[in-house]
Amino acid sequence: MKAPYFSILIDAFNYGHYLEEAVESALAQDFPSDEREILVVDDGSTDGTAARLRKFGNAIRYLYKSNGGQASAFNYGFANARGEVVALLDADDVWLPHKLSRIYDTFRQSPAAGMTYHRLYWWDGANATQADRYFIPVSGRVPESRSVLLQYPMASTSCLAFRRGVVEKLLPVPETLRSQADAFLTALIIFIAPIIAVEDYLGKYRLHATNLFQNTAAKPSPAQIEHRMTMRASLLAEVQEWLLRNGHDLRSADLRAYMAQWKKAQAQDGFALRAPGRWKYFRHLLGYPWTYSEIMTPRHRVYSYMKACAALFLGYHHLHLFDDARRKRKEWMASSSEKNLVAIPAKAKAAAATKS
The missing domain is CATH 3.90.550.10 (Spore Coat Polysaccharide Biosynthesis Protein SpsA; Chain A)
Structure with a gap:
């Protein structure tokens, strides 16, 4: 066949x-x-x-x-x-x-x-x-x-x-x-x-209740989060073992940076189970500009530092207020831009009518 x-x-x-x-x-x-x-x-x-x-x-x-x-x-x-x-x-x-x-x-x-x-x-x-x-x-x-x-x-x-x-x-x-x-x-x-x-x-x-960490009404249970953290740790260990077995140097700057992404994801999962203190979360967020320094734009880097500082004042459970404010600002700016694009042709037509 x-x-x-x-x-x-x-x-x-x-x-x-x-x-x-x-x-x-x-x-x-x-x-x-x-x-x-x-x-x-x-x-x-x-x-x-x-x-x-x-x-x-x-x-x-x-x-x-x-x-x-x-x-x-x-x-x-x-x-x-x-x-x-x-x-x-x-x-x-x-x-x-x-x-x-x-x-x-x-x-x-x-x-x-x-x-x-x-x-x-x-x-x-x-x-x-x-x-x-x-x-x-x-x-x-x-x-x-x-x-x-x-x-x-x-x-x-x-x-x-x-x-x-x-x-x-x-x-x-x-x-x-x-x-x-x-x-x-x-x-x-x-x-x-x-x-x-x-x-x-x-x-x-x-999107449904058993999708972990998605934007659904149901929150993951402690058991689900524990399972995910355990699997993240196993994943990290298995990936590192495969890389070593196949001749890759985990001490290289590139692989250290690559593995840092997975470690940060694991830490973020853990925070959903046990909310970190403000200083711990501040240090966690402060690590992102260092981990991703090569690909961050200056604007993104400034935002990352601002978010880390906001964590000191708002804490883990209320940091979403910072992101909400940023999102609303972006939506307002996008809406204003659209209104300006509509207004410019209207003004041009009015000016042309006045000249005629």
Whole structure:
């Protein structure tokens, strides 16, 4: 049997109430159906996931395994994938219909690329979507430039697609990572091959109560935060171990700067569980201009120092007031600019009428 170009890998654990929409979005792709396969790895679900998927019949490959976490599910899925490119889709997200066609074109135009990633709308599960405020497009051989390395973002699972022959060099993903397995792959693939950022919106990231640290009404529980912190620590250890094992010098300035980003993310997660004192948070925020000094504009650097100082007066729980004021100021300035653009032609017309 001819192998498809794409293997769509969906790992699922007790997300049956969302999973059907994810599968339907994969089936609705405008890419030829004989050039794609859909693998659903059920990581020991107990919510009737298998029954929900029966209606799809042979349109999907359903793979059941005992519960082992995200890394375990990824490893099982990659081992069964036949496609040249493996595209990841979270069980609670959806793709837009032209996603695979766009990614196919990208890989064809960049035969050396090992990974692509793209923008995702933030989605409430109904009709409302928001623009992704954190997308940073980084392409090429990332480690060749420290400034590019510092901009390299942490991308969401559903925007990732890997050339299988490249990502296999990172497999199996350490199964200590019950979550953060996608972060392990994205953190390290840049040391193996170039990557390509696609600036199009090609999917929707669902916001709901179990999305940690998202803008939802529900706050993560202490247990969820503890789990995330534990996985962050495991991720950091596994990434460093892989780099050392493959001949990278962790003492180099570039890698020290790269790893500092992950350490700061871990510290920020911890603050959600145990709010830091004002001096501790001040020192944490003061570290950002040092970590990112090479890529910060003078204006951004000033803002970072101002935010650190504001933390001394407002504290962790009220620092959002500083960001809210900044956002409102930007919105006011944007609104004023739009009004000026409308007013200028009107004034010109009035002046012309006066002359005539």
